[in-house]
Amino acid sequence: MFNIADTLRQWCREARPFALATVIDVRGSAPKPPGTALAVDEDGNVVGNVSGGCVEAAVYDLCQRLLTVGGFPARARFGYSDDDGFAVGLTCGGEIEVLVQRVDPCAEPHLGAALEDIAEGRATAVARVVEGPEHFLGRTLSVPGDEGPYHGTLDGGPADEAVAARARALLRAGRTARVEVGGDADSCPQPLTVLVHAHASRPRLLIFGAVDFAAALSRAGRFLGYHVTVCDARPVFATRARFPDADEVVTDWPHRYLQRTEVDARTAICTLTHDTRFDLPLLQLALTLPVGYVGAMGSRRTHEDRVRRLRRTAMPEERLTRLRSPIGLDLGALTPEETAISIVAEIIAHTHDATGLPLSQRTGPIHRAVHRTTDGTPEKEPRPWIPAGAFHAED
Structure with a gap:
């Protein structure tokens, strides 16, 4: 839904009813993840997509029918049929399930408020019932990221509290996911499946070392949606003019800045300095923090020397294995x-627990299903990791 947040926010401001089609389940090589949405207003205007073009016309017709005839929210599944190549379906071979419902902004003012929060960059989640008794389908809660009260209702009781707690956990992880609630006396008698759309604050990319590589990396990081910080202890190099794509440029010793800034499991740390005065104290701290990625630039010789120095500080081996160095994937x-x-490619692969191999050398679905734990974090299966590193002149 958040892929069309700007338009939906405007329609909510205008109290304009619309039909909303949301991808609620994906199997195989489907092109869009759960949470992606398409919407149609009463004038036939359409925004968004659910499949990249394969089934949009059929979903549009479902939305038009719901706006014209009315009725309860409905689920529809689209896949590929070898028996009928002309049937509406996904040519990629995957399957998606879509929930189509009518939304009246006047009846659900909390939805418009959540979209306003998103426009202002505030963390928020919208939880939508996607499976359960018919009268529950499409009901929503909006949950702010500041621990404030949630709005809307599912059952007006224990299910609301349970879903709000799960939504906050997903917000902390920055994940959109399906969760199961109910089916017991302590929460809700009716088992419900809820899709939580999580709009978290932008993940952070911390770049240490105000070098030419940092300027290029800050551009790539911003393009991917990171909040980019470039930090260097040398004020003559750490300037806004040299790093116009960074959200902030900080003049400070790297380890000292890292001590006082906020990080989380989505944070990526890259040190590009090649200087042990900066690298060692920074890495000693970074490898103890619950961040998602720590990478260091340098040749294999530089890396081996760096590891020896870190071992002398009595750093445990399990922490050293978190260090990605030489940094990046082997792209030449x-x-x-x-x-x-090459660096952001490794960050993406590491984030999604992927191999980094060419897709032509892999078998099976292109888009793997990611199973999640009860708090919304990925439940990763061991996968082979391909030793990798960007080529540098000193290698």
Whole structure:
């Protein structure tokens, strides 16, 4: 839903009813993840997509019918049929399930308020019932990220509290996911499946070392939606003019800045300095923090020397294994821009627990299902990791 948040916010401001089609389940190589949405207003205007073009016309017709005829929210599944190549379906071979419902902004003012929060960059979640008794389908809660009260209702009782707690956990993880609630006397007699759309604050990319590689990496990081910080202890290099794509440029010793700034499991830390005065105290701290990625630039010789020095500080081996160095995937990168792509490619692969191999060398679905724990964090299966590193002149 948040892929069309700007338009939905405007329709809510205008109290304009609309039909909302949301991807609620994905199997195989489906092109769009759960939470992606398409909406149609009463004038036939359409925004968004649910499949990249394969089934949009059929979903549009479902939305039009619901707006014209009315009725309860309905689920529809689209897949590929070898028996009928002309049937509406996904040519990629996957399957998606879509929930189509009519939304009246006047009846659900909390939805418009949640969309306003998103426009202002505030963390918020919208939880929507996607499976359960017919009269529950499509009901929503909006849950702010500041621990404030939630709005809306599912059952007006224990299910609301249970879903709000799960939504806050997903917000902390920055994840959109399905959760199961109910089916017991302590929460809700009716088992419900709820899709939680989580709009968290932007994940952070902390770049240490005000070098040319940092300028290119800050551009790539911003393009991917990171809040980018460039930090260096040398004020002559750490300037806004040299890093116009960074959200902030900080003049401070790297380890000292890292001590006082906020990080979480989505944070990526990259040190590009090649200088042990900066690298060692920074990495000693970074490898103890609950961040998602820690990478260090340098040749294999530089990396081996760096690891020896870290071992002398009595750093446990399990922490050292978290260090990605030489940084990046093996793309044969030479220029700062190519190296930036290799670094963000490794960050993406590490975030999604992927191999980094060419898809042509892999078998099975392109888009793997990610199973999640009860708090919304990924339940990762062990996968082979391909040793990788961007090429640098000193290798």
